[in-house]
Amino acid sequence: MAQDKLYLVFEFMKVDNEQVAAYMETESFWEKIHEQRVKNGDIIGWDLWSLKPGGEDQGFQYMTVNLYKDAVSMIDARKIPNNSIIEGDICSIGAGAVGISIALDWMDSKYKVILLEGGGFEYNEKVQNLYDGKTTVKNI
Ligand SMILES: Cc1cc2nc3c(=O)[nH]c(=O)nc-3n(C[C@H](O)[C@H](O)[C@H](O)COP(=O)(O)OP(=O)(O)OC[C@H]3O[C@@H](n4cnc5c(N)ncnc54)[C@H](O)[C@@H]3O)c2cc1C
Numbered sequence: 001m002a003q004d005k006l007y008l009v010f011e012f013m014k015v016d017n018e019q020v021a022a023y024m025e026t027e028s029f030w031e032k033i034h035e036q037r038v039k040n041g042d043i044i045g046w047d048l049w050s051l052k053p054g055g056e057d058q059g060f061q062y063m064t065v066n067l068y069k070d071a072v073s074m075i076d077a078r079k080i081p082n083n084s085i086i087e088g089d090i091c092s093i094g095a096g097a098v099g100i101s102i103a104l105d106w107m108d109s110k111y112k113v114i115l116l117e118g119g120g121f122e123y124n125e126k127v128q129n130l131y132d133g134k135t136t137v138k139n140i
Contacts, residue, residue: 088114
């Protein structure tokens, strides 16, 4: 049975004419990874579209589409293949009070903001280790 909603992430690619062959090679490499992501249930599907812009501006030539079954899997960076590049201008690491405030402050600017949080949605000992630290202050 088809589900009511799908969540899609579009990525637009600018490829110079002389780079098309290299780009296609890269995409066919990624195809195998995307197939595995589908098998793992990380995404529902993936597609590569060639764009034929109507106007003069040929800004982007290709677009990839990732289909997710829900919004949570769409933002879960653990599902992104290793070595993926997340592009942005400002990256705030840690979605605590400070990280979220910084990201919100820049959200409506011309800059693309990335907000990264460690761990998943459940308590995890390994993630708690991010808080490990040493203090040089001695008891007086
Ligand atoms: C028990 C307790 C009770 C408190 N009660 C109050 C209160 O009632 N009122 C109040 O105003 N303040 C309270 N505070 C203080 C308040 O929680 C902190 O001042 C505030 O959360 C600090 O915000 P922060 O963004 O600097 O850090 P945090 O809120 O700690 O956020 C840091 C975030 O970064 C993430 N992170 C860390 N390392 C990485 C990494 N390498 N990669 C990705 N993500 C990472 C962490 O998972 C975390 O989500 C309390 C604190 C504690 C411990």
